[in-house]
Amino acid sequence: MPANAVPDHPAATAPVSVPEGAFVEVCEVGPRDGFQIERAFIPTKEKIAIANALAKAGIKKIQATSFVSPRAVPQLADAEDVLAGIERTPGLVLTALVPNARGAERAARTQVDVMGLFCSASETHSRKNVNASIDETLARFPPVVEIATAAGKRVQGGVATVFGCPFEGEVDPQAVVRIARFYRDLGIVDLNLGDTTGMATPRTVRAVLAALREAVPEMKPTLHFHNTRGVGLANVMVGLAEGVTRYDSSVGGLGGCPFAAGATGNICTEDLVYLLHETGYETGIDLDALIAAAERTERAIGRELPGQVMKAGPRFARHSVDDVATAAG
Amino acid sequence: MPANAVPDHPAATAPVSVPEGAFVEVCEVGPRDGFQIERAFIPTKEKIAIANALAKAGIKKIQATSFVSPRAVPQLADAEDVLAGIERTPGLVLTALVPNARGAERAARTQVDVMGLFCSASETHSRKNVNASIDETLARFPPVVEIATAAGKRVQGGVATVFGCPFEGEVDPQAVVRIARFYRDLGIVDLNLGDTTGMATPRTVRAVLAALREAVPEMKPTLHFHNTRGVGLANVMVGLAEGVTRYDSSVGGLGGCPFAAGATGNICTEDLVYLLHETGYETGIDLDALIAAAERTERAIGRELPGQVMKAGPRFARHSVDDVATAAG
Known part of the structure; x- marks a missing residue:
């Protein structure tokens, strides 16, 4: 690189040469x-149709709903019905949030995985x-793991506000490590790192991942980013x-x-899948079918969604020379 | 990293450990x-006020306008007046697009740098x-360089559709190299790489930069990305x-x-500056003042702009515990 360039850096933060066939798993969390957060209740039938369209597009993991109190989150009061309606495509994994034993008992009676x-x-x-301290929250989890195990379900451990808290500011990576260790000691391997209010940045992502690699290298992280600040x-890179x-x-x-x-x-699923494919990763997802599912979702919601690829189309959505007005520059 | 991780990659594509004081230059191109592309003509006075607000926020390079035909781009017919109105903060560099000798003669009489x-x-x-072949276009440039040099102005060489063409599809990096060489032979050092219709991807960015490093290592690239596909x-990473x-x-x-x-x-200036700061780069730009300039621009345009940081605020826009409704998960 010419003058004015930053000197070489000691390590990679985004993949340069992606190995052939490298696979990235995309978990769709929109239904939850x-x-x-929508004001209007999305009809159960529509939720099911969207989940089925996503699965048919090749999405292999869908967070379909949440077994929180219907009073706290009325939009997801139909958790059981939504799960009952989703068709199982081969390899599809269905997940749902479960805050406590009561939620676990409800979830255990469904086809959630x-x-x-x-x-x-x-x-x-x-x-x-959740109107509870961290310790009070963690104390609710061992019974959930028992109920899940008895019902033949797996458990994923999620951490919220991993990359910053809107009330407290910076979050110490060791606070994340502490919760991860608690999950690990319950036998949980899958660790979901939630950027709850969109405060993740390249620096904080690296700091948290480094702390976790050091403390709980056996756990498999999933990154859950919000695009609140664009x-x-x-951060995915x-x-x-x-x-x-x-x-x-x-x-x-x-x-x-x-x-x-x-x-x-x-972050938007189609935009993520487009980026992954164009960086050299495989996802098993059909981008065109995914865009169609996004369009269906937009109709169900009744307002414009922020996804960009659904508006501009994939990279080779070619145009006729007669299509467009001249725009210099 | 645990199982399921991609093996280590041979080189960096995003900075891990940014050297202290590493500086990134942000060039504001919104005024051009x-x-x-706006339908309504933005009043000249408003254009000037926005440019001045951007400069005061610490932006050191502004592409203020374009000396194309006022018939082709009526929105920028006030090029001379806009340039005359911008106050010169210390170190501010003003640029403008110039398609041909006629445009250069107009630009030479202004304070454009x-x-x-x-x-x-x-x-x-x-x-x-531009209603001309590539060769016809390039043939217009030597007289522009002469006029600019005589007027004491610098010249930057821009390439459009660097990362893909909406009509032709993939663009061969060697087509970019050919134009870059033409610029270099005219004594031009600054090379602007335009992602004209938002087709740039990690793969194409790397391919083009590699080809240019090989062919014209003495040229200094600027990346001009559109966020058409999110x-x-x-791509900046x-x-x-x-x-x-x-x-x-x-x-x-x-x-x-x-x-x-x-x-x-x-790509949005505030979101870019936020990302750069949060990755460890200095820009010399005051993010809060920049957000204020974006809000002023939004009022002038009269419609919502896509910038995210202007809506959510910087990372530590903290909230009172009484601020918000509970949202589980």
């Missing part, structure tokens, strides 16, 4: 993280979100370079942020 | 690339955009890892794509 626990790494956010996919191959996203970029009117929600 | 040439790397796009800032330290962006994410209704324009 997206629908829960994975129960997702979640605990905030910030004390203030924890109290605000840098969600830049950092995650990929750090070797993380599992990402959560929402169809159409469904969702939002309770802290910022107009801010977007999760 | 953004305003030119840099004349920006541009030529498409795609034959079809070139004919569509991956603009992911790749550029940073490849050692490129100069990026174009537009305030608020101003602009659009003539090929896709609803698609966004350039």
